[in-house]
Amino acid sequence: SYELTQPPSVSVSPGQTATITCSGDKLGDKFTCWYQHKPGQSPVLVIYEDTKRPSGIPERFSASHSGNTATLTISGAQALDEADYFCHAWDSGMVVFGGGTKLTVL
């Protein structure tokens, strides 16, 4: 089955740039999305179709996609950005999530 690999954790100080990667076989051939998930809340889509930001998502969230790696960047991370982040792609008609990255901002 298809797998997406993320670092388990990333830690930054407030105002710094947080970078979260997601890698997978032939990921360059697929669209990647990113979800933010906070405890007690539903997942929130922060990036879709590799680099697009949904309405209402702050501009500090951006993403890129090169080769078999997708990258989520949070510029000027804030305490409220502390959450689990999951990349997501589609493979053979199935939805696949990465293992998730816990972002700590302190």
Added chain:
Amino acid sequence: DVQVVQSGAEVKKPGATVKISCEFSGDTFTDYYIHWVQRAPGKGLEWVGRIDLEDGYTKYAEKFQDRVTMTADSSLETAYLELSSLRPEDTAVYYCAAGTTDLLGIPSDFWGEGTLVTVSS
């Protein structure tokens, strides 16, 4: 606006079956797919599967294939997730998400608030 409202928390014993619901409103029911996603404690998001509300066609993740059944009742505009032979590791919050495509990950997906299923003896 589309809304999906999920049923309340469930507590089940190992080996039992649970059936949770996702009530849809705000648009044409049969234009949508319902996806189910699991978040177990200390684990990541995991796609369970989806159902096409137009024709009831389902696609399940391999991990759940043998134990999951997704159905829908168009008269009630409600989708259901049934998970059988429950084990403690099925303890999780299960989210439903309504989308107009068979693949999650577009801004017009609408997520429910989640249903906690606890499996404990």
